[in-house]
Amino acid sequence: LVLQELSLLCKRDVNGVGMLYDLLRSRWLQALLKMYECLQLYLGKRPVPVTPQARALAREVVELLREAPQSGEVKELRRLLRAPHLKALLSAHDTVAQKDFEPTLPPLPDNIPENEEAMRIVCLVKNNQPLGATIKRHEITGDITVARVIHGGLADRSGLLYAGDKLVEVNGVPVEGLEPEQVISILALSQGTIMFKLIPVSDRPVSNQTTLYVRAMADYWPLQDPAIPCADAGLPFKKGEILQIVDQNDALWWQARKVSDLSACAGLIPSNHLLKRKQREFWWSQPFQPHLCLKSSILSTVEEEDDMQIDEKCVETDEETFESEELKEEEEEFGEFGHRVFIAGFRRSMRLSRRKSRAAQPPCPARCPGSCYSTLAAPYEEVVRYQRHPADRNRLIILVGPAGVGVNELRRRLIASNPREFRSAVPHTTRVQKSYEMNGREYHYVSKETFENMVYSHRMLEYGEYKGYLYGTSIDAVRTVLDEGKICVIDLEPQGIQAARTHDLKPYIIFIKPSSISCMRQTRKNARIITDYYVNMKFKEEDLQEMEDSAKKMEAQFGQFFDQVIVNDDLQEASAQLLSAVHRAQDEPQWVPAIWICSETQP
Numbered sequence: 001l002v003l004q005e006l007s008l009l010c011k012r013d014v015n016g017v018g019m020l021y022d023l024l025r026s027r028w029l030q031a032l033l034k035m036y037e038c039l040q041l042y043l044g045k046r047p048v049p050v051t052p053q054a055r056a057l058a059r060e061v062v063e064l065l066r067e068a069p070q071s072g073e074v075k076e077l078r079r080l081l082r083a084p085h086l087k088a089l090l091s092a093h094d095t096v097a098q099k100d101f102e103p104t105l106p107p108l109p110d111n112i113p114e115n116e117e118a119m120r121i122v123c124l125v126k127n128n129q130p131l132g133a134t135i136k137r138h139e140i141t142g143d144i145t146v147a148r149v150i151h152g153g154l155a156d157r158s159g160l161l162y163a164g165d166k167l168v169e170v171n172g173v174p175v176e177g178l179e180p181e182q183v184i185s186i187l188a189l190s191q192g193t194i195m196f197k198l199i200p201v202s203d204r205p206v207s208n209q210t211t212l213y214v215r216a217m218a219d220y221w222p223l224q225d226p227a228i229p230c231a232d233a234g235l236p237f238k239k240g241e242i243l244q245i246v247d248q249n250d251a252l253w254w255q256a257r258k259v260s261d262l263s264a265c266a267g268l269i270p271s272n273h274l275l276k277r278k279q280r281e282f283w284w285s286q287p288f289q290p291h292l293c294l295k296s297s298i299l300s301t302v303e304e305e306d307d308m309q310i311d312e313k314c315v316e317t318d319e320e321t322f323e324s325e326e327l328k329e330e331e332e333e334f335g336e337f338g339h340r341v342f343i344a345g346f347r348r349s350m351r352l353s354r355r356k357s358r359a360a361q362p363p364c365p366a367r368c369p370g371s372c373y374s375t376l377a378a379p380y381e382e383v384v385r386y387q388r389h390p391a392d393r394n395r396l397i398i399l400v401g402p403a404g405v406g407v408n409e410l411r412r413r414l415i416a417s418n419p420r421e422f423r424s425a426v427p428h429t430t431r432v433q434k435s436y437e438m439n440g441r442e443y444h445y446v447s448k449e450t451f452e453n454m455v456y457s458h459r460m461l462e463y464g465e466y467k468g469y470l471y472g473t474s475i476d477a478v479r480t481v482l483d484e485g486k487i488c489v490i491d492l493e494p495q496g497i498q499a500a501r502t503h504d505l506k507p508y509i510i511f512i513k514p515s516s517i518s519c520m521r522q523t524r525k526n527a528r529i530i531t532d533y534y535v536n537m538k539f540k541e542e543d544l545q546e547m548e549d550s551a552k553k554m555e556a557q558f559g560q561f562f563d564q565v566i567v568n569d570d571l572q573e574a575s576a577q578l579l580s581a582v583h584r585a586q587d588e589p590q591w592v593p594a595i596w597i598c599s600e601t602q603p
C-alpha cells in the first residue's frame with residue numbers, strides 16, 4: 001500500500017519520494033522484513049517434543065529399508081537410526097521443548113482463606129555451631145517465637161530469622177503446645193540441616209543503633225546468673241575488660257563482644273539498667289554501715305594518735321632514723337650525666353602517713369561513698385579510643401601497689417633514668433621546714449588551715465597524717481609538672497584513683513603486682529621494708545604474705561581502673577616494662593572514659 005501511494009506521488013515529482021520508493025523496494029529491506037515475519041511466527045510457536053514422531057518415522061524407514069537391497073549404505077543408515085547419540089540428541093531437544101528443567105510446583109489448593117498468614121521455610125546448616133537465636137513462649141497466646149537473634153551467630157548471618165518470628169514447625173514437628181525446652185531439645189538433637197516453618201514477624205524492628213564501647217566495672221558470670229534468659233548465650237567478662245555493645249534493643253539484656261575478640265559472635269550481658277538494679281538490691285541487702293566521708297578521714301587519723309601512743313617510744317626512734325634515711329635517699333639519686341638529681345616525693349614520712357591512714361580506714365564499701373556510689377551509678381563506663389596529640393600535655397602516670405612491692409624503687413629508677421623527661425609531684429606538708437630543706441623542693445610547707453582548705457576544696461589527690469602533721473599530694477603539684485612538659489609519675493593509694501581520674505589529668509594507671517611468694521623469697525633477700533615502727537627491716541615471711549593478700553584485694557576492688565599490670569619479679573625487667581608502658585601511654589591509642597574527651601569539646 002505504501003509503495004502504491006509512493007508511485008502516485010513520484011509522478012507528481014514530490015521532493016525525496018523517489019529515494020524513499022527505491023529504499024522500500026530494495027532487496028535487503030525486503031529480506032529483513034521477511035526475517036522479522038518468520039521470527040514473529042516462530043515466537044508464537046513452542047518447540048514440540050520430537051522423539052515420539054522421530055521414533056515412528058525411524059521405525060517406518062527401517063521397515064522400508066528392510067525391503068530395499070541390503071547395500072552397505074542401507075546398513076549404515078539403519079545403524080545410524082538406532083545409534084544412542086542420535087537418541088540422546090533427540091531426548092535433549094525434548095527436555096528443552098518440554099521445559100523439564102523447571103521445578104514442578106504442586107497445584108494451589110482451591111479454597112485458600114483470604115486471611116491466611118504467609119509462611120516461610122528456613123533451612124539452616126548447623127555445622128556444630130550454636131544456632132545463635134533464643135526462643136520464648138508468649139504468656140497469653142502460648143506461641144513460640146524467636147526471642148532474639150545473636151549478632152554474628154548462624155541465624156544472624158543467614159539473614160532469615162528475626163526476633164518476633166513465630167515458629168510453626170521445627171524439622172517437621174509442629175511446635176504448637178510445646179514448651180520452649182521441648183523445642184530446644186528438638187533443635188539440640190538435630191544434626192546438619194534444621195528446617196523451620198515460621199510466620200514472619202509483621203513489623204521487623206529497624207536497627208539504627210550506633211556501636212558503643214564500655215569498660216566493665218564489675219565481673220559477670222552468666223552461668224551463675226539465674227535471671228539470664230539463656231545462660232549459654234551469655235558473655236562472661238571481668239572488670240576492666242572493654243566490651244563492644246552491638247545491640248541495646250532489649251531494655252534488660254544487651255548483646256556485646258569483647259574488643260579482644262571481635263570476630264566472635266556476640267553474647268548477652270545485663271543492661272546498664274539491669275546491672276544497676278542488681279547492684280542496688282545487693283547494696284540494700286547489706287547491713288547498714290555508716291558512711292565516713294572526707295571529713296571523717298581526717299578525724300580517723302586523729303583517733304589513730306591514741307593507738308600510736310602505745311609505741312610512742314619506738315616511733316620517736318624511727319622518726320630520727322628515717323629523717324636521716326631521707327637524706328641518704330636523696331644523695332643516692334644521680335641523673336644520666338652523673339649529676340645529683342633531687343627527686344621530690346620520696347619522703348618516707350609522706351609514705352608512712354599514707355599507710356597509717358589506710359590502716360585505720362575500714363574497707364571501701366563502708367568508707368568512701370564517692371567511689372562506691374559512682375560504681376553503682378555506672379556498672380559500665382563508656383570509653384573511647386584516645387591518642388594524645390604530641391602538642392597536648394602528657395598523661396599523668398599513677399603507680400599503685402601493695403606496701404613493699406617496689407612502687408617507689410621502680411618510680412625512682414624511672415625518674416633517675418631521665419630526670420628531664422620524668423618527674424614526681426612535690427608533696428605538701430604541715431610540718432616545719434628543716435634547715436637544709438627548700439620550700440617547693442622536698443615539700444610545699446603550708447599551715448594546717450591551708451592544708452585542710454585544700455582537702456575540703458578537693459585539691460588533694462590523697463593525704464594522711466603522721467605524728468600530728470599532715471602530708472599530701474595536690475592536683476596543683478601534679479599540674480605544675482605536666483605544664484612543664486614533663487611526664488609526672490606519682491604513686492597513689494588505690495582509694496585516690498577516683499579523684500585523679502579527670503579529663504584534665506587523664507591518668508594512666510599501672511598496678512605493680514608482687515610475684516609469687518616463693519619468687520619473692522629469692523629476689524627480696526637483700527630488700528628492706530619500711531614499717532610503721534622500723535625502717536630498713538628485712539622482709540619477713542608475713543610481710544610477703546601480707547603483700548600478696550593486699551595485692552589480691554586491690555585487684556578485686558580496683559582492677560577495673562588498671563590500664564597496665566606489671567609483675568615486679570626481676571627489677572631490671574620490671575623497670576624496662578614500666579618505661580615502655582609509660583611511653584605507650586603517651587604515644588599510642590588507649591581506651592579512656594568517653595567523658596574525658598566529651599568534656600574537652602564542650603565550651
Ligand SMILES: Nc1ncnc2c1ncn2[C@@H]1O[C@H](COP(=O)(O)OP(=O)(O)OP(=O)(O)O)[C@@H](O)[C@H]1O
Pocket residue numbers: 351401402403404405406407408409410523524526527528529530568569570571574
Ligand atoms: N624486684 C625487686 N627485686 C628485689 N628487690 C626489690 C624489688 N623491688 C623492690 N625491691 C626492694 O624492696 C624494698 C621495698 O621497695 P619499695 O620501697 O620501692 O616499696 P614500696 O612499694 O614503695 O612500698 P612502701 O611505700 O611501703 O615503701 C626496697 O628495698 C627495694 O629496693
